[in-house]
Amino acid sequence: DTFRRKAQMLLLTLPSAGTLMPSSWTIKRVKLLAKNPVAFGGFADIYKGSYNGCTVALKCLRLNTYFTSEDHEKIRSKFRREALLWKDLKHPHILPFLGIDIETFPTSYACLVAPWMSRGTILTYLQDNEPPTTEVDRLIFETAQGLVYLHSRDVVHGDLHSPDLQSNILLDENLHIRLADFGLAKIANNANFSTSSNNGGVYRYMAPELVAPLLLVALTEEDKVNSHKSPASDVFAFGMIGWQVRCDYLSINGSLLY
Incomplete structure (x- = not known):
């Protein structure tokens, strides 16, 4: 290996x-x-x-x-x-x-x-089917499992997002999560192995250290070192997705968060 x-x-x-x-x-x-x-x-x-x-x-x-x-x-x-x-x-x-x-x-x-992922994206599935809360949690957990696997292979996804139809978090015919779209992926800790420049992605899901350089904010030397896509920035994107999925689910069925 x-x-x-x-x-x-x-x-x-x-x-x-x-x-x-x-x-x-x-x-x-x-x-x-x-x-x-x-x-x-x-x-x-x-x-x-x-x-x-x-x-x-x-x-x-x-x-x-x-x-x-x-x-x-x-x-x-x-x-x-x-x-x-x-x-x-x-x-x-x-x-x-x-x-x-x-x-x-x-x-x-x-x-x-x-x-072909016949069940579409995670958000469209939730909006169309209104599954129970336990099912929502399972989908979030499977997303985390996919991300853990990528990081175990030293791969940073770099562009996890879930804005409705453009999501790269898909569901297969058995309703299991499949992470897709590795156009902005990179090998962890090595900029030479990126499939794209560091400035790609959807702002809503980008960690603050990635957004600041794009806004021309003055950066400290430490900020410059940390302003690269990393496993940590993937985790930030995952947190945003988990929150979005939960909030969208609440707006659909009106249930309590916990």
Whole structure:
């Protein structure tokens, strides 16, 4: 396991392999089920498809024509790093990585393929079903378990959030949590292994030490050292999500917090 992690870190930092995708990751005969994307991101669109008889989600890179060739290279490199980090994450509460599709959208560079989460996001599930409080607590606990696993692998998620439809906290068909979206993930304690810059994320879920530099607030030297995404900033985001889930649940059924 230690050897695999070292090999992974080496691959993440090889400049010459910045945009190359290993052929062993490629999967074939992915079929598109809808022409239009079901969701949009900063540099990627999400499509619904099928693979081996199962419904899947395709995260497809969007390379806008007004970007420079240098921009395209940087975006491809970050996309590859996301795939490399995600590929080795295997846990009951992490969205599985199935492979890379390069046939469906040849001009998009590549699509990352994962199982389709038919139950949607944690918030939409709570709003649509109004489960008992014990069920809400179970979902929060499973979110924590997924995060603990990431940190045990020295991976900082960096972008946990749950604003309704754009949440990256999903539910599978058995109503278990699956953490997704590793576009801003990084290897803990090493900025060179980040899949993105430090300033990405949703403000509501960002720890104060991450928000201050974005607001051009004067920072002490200690603040500068701590103003990087870390396991601690992931825990802050988790706390915000737990509070939001509980508050949204209360507004739905009017029950007491405890």
